[in-house]
Amino acid sequence: MFIDETTIEVKAGNGGNGCFAYLREKYRPKGGPSGGSGGKGGSIFLQASHHLRTLQDLQYHRHYKADSGQGGKGGNKDGKNAPDITVLVPLGTVVHDAESGDIMFDALDEKDIFCAAKGGKGGRGNAALKTRINPLPDHAEKGKEGQQRRLRLVLKVLADVGLVGRPNAGKSTFLSRVSSARPKVADYPFTTTQPYLGIVRCGDYRSFVMADIPGLIEGSHLGKGLGIRFLKHIERTRVLAVLVPADSPDPEAEAKLLLDELSAYSPLLTRKPVLFILSKSDLVPEGTPPSLPAGWCAMSAVLGDGVDAIVWKLTRMIDEQSPGDDGVAEIS
Ligand SMILES: Nc1nc2c(ncn2[C@@H]2O[C@H](COP(=O)(O)OP(=O)(O)OP(=O)(O)O)[C@@H](O)[C@H]2O)c(=O)[nH]1
Numbered sequence: 001m002f003i004d005e006t007t008i009e010v011k012a013g014n015g016g017n018g019c020f021a022y023l024r025e026k027y028r029p030k031g032g033p034s035g036g037s038g039g040k041g042g043s044i045f046l047q048a049s050h051h052l053r054t055l056q057d058l059q060y061h062r063h064y065k066a067d068s069g070q071g072g073k074g075g076n077k078d079g080k081n082a083p084d085i086t087v088l089v090p091l092g093t094v095v096h097d098a099e100s101g102d103i104m105f106d107a108l109d110e111k112d113i114f115c116a117a118k119g120g121k122g123g124r125g126n127a128a129l130k131t132r133i134n135p136l137p138d139h140a141e142k143g144k145e146g147q148q149r150r151l152r153l154v155l156k157v158l159a160d161v162g163l164v165g166r167p168n169a170g171k172s173t174f175l176s177r178v179s180s181a182r183p184k185v186a187d188y189p190f191t192t193t194q195p196y197l198g199i200v201r202c203g204d205y206r207s208f209v210m211a212d213i214p215g216l217i218e219g220s221h222l223g224k225g226l227g228i229r230f231l232k233h234i235e236r237t238r239v240l241a242v243l244v245p246a247d248s249p250d251p252e253a254e255a256k257l258l259l260d261e262l263s264a265y266s267p268l269l270t271r272k273p274v275l276f277i278l279s280k281s282d283l284v285p286e287g288t289p290p291s292l293p294a295g296w297c298a299m300s301a302v303l304g305d306g307v308d309a310i311v312w313k314l315t316r317m318i319d320e321q322s323p324g325d326d327g328v329a330e331i332s
């Protein structure tokens with residue numbers, strides 16, 4: 001199942017208490033403070049992983065609790081630190097504080113790691129509290145409490161190109177043609193019910209990631225069809241490819257309808273560069289007057305006509321975008 005939103009609770013371990021003890025030996029009844037310090041509570045980290053595609057695992061495992069640090073002991077024995085816990089999240093996961101809504105972490109790279117709840121510090125035992133002025137401390141410290149948080153996790157897949165079109169426009173067929181992704185293709189609307197990503201090779205050395213999402217219809221932003229919640233998966237793309245089938249009665253009006261739905265979700269989406277594609281060009285019988293609007297490209301993903309040119313064009317459009325143009329920082 002493709003799960004792209006969930007809430008989890010994380011509770012770090014408390015610090016262990018410091019120990020209050022005095023060394024007792026036969027001829028040294030008060031041989032000096034000897035209480036060890038408490039160990040640190042375990043922290044909870046979130047780390048991005050490309051092995052995960054959805055938040056499904058976290059949907060079924062929502063509570064994470066790290067152990068507390070061990071208490072200090074007499075004889076100057078410090079308590080052990082509790083182990084940290086690392087929770088893996090898919091690349092592209094945005095982590096919000098569930099209470100304030102603030103973004104705390106954006107898992108954009110596998111090296112990215114975030115401390116979601118910090119383990120409490122161990123309390124110092126009376127041995128560690130000893131100073132020259134106070135050689136016989138009369139207490140030991142308590143361990144500090146570990147942090148606790150509720151986190152809202154929202155996965156927004158990371159792709160360079162987002163495919164937009166009505167159901168049946170041929171989006172999945174196009175992705176299957178140019179990548180090894182195999183989303184289901186069928187001649188009924190809403191065949192695709194979750195995002196698919198494919199790596200598209202362009203020449204020998206270039207490649208980009210293309211995202212196929214469920215189709216949009218008029219009123220998607222009002223919840224019609226599958227709604228617009230999947231549009232979060234094209235928020236971070238650099239370029240959009242809008243597909244309108246060649247048998248559409250008015251391709252330009254259909255493209256405008258799609259852009260209106262994008263804009264109702266977020267006006268920032270319509271600021272992205274768009275390549276307008278007339279798909280299923282083989283459906284137009286030869287000899288009919290050209291119906292390609294100015295600036296559009298045409299392709300038949302089934303026959304392969306025009307597909308390579310479109311892949312090159314998309315690559316060029318991605319290259320023209322500077323790294324900051326993907327909306328990562330702008331849309332939350
Ligand atoms: N003749 C022709 N048919 C096509 C072409 N591309 C796709 N189709 C057909 O159009 C139908 C819909 O294709 P899909 O790729 O599933 O369309 P989609 O846009 O992914 O549809 P949803 O997932 O429902 O949004 C299928 O029957 C395809 O075989 C094309 O270039 N030419």
Ligand SMILES: [Mg+2]
Nearest residue numbers: 171172191192
């Ligand atoms: Mg599809």
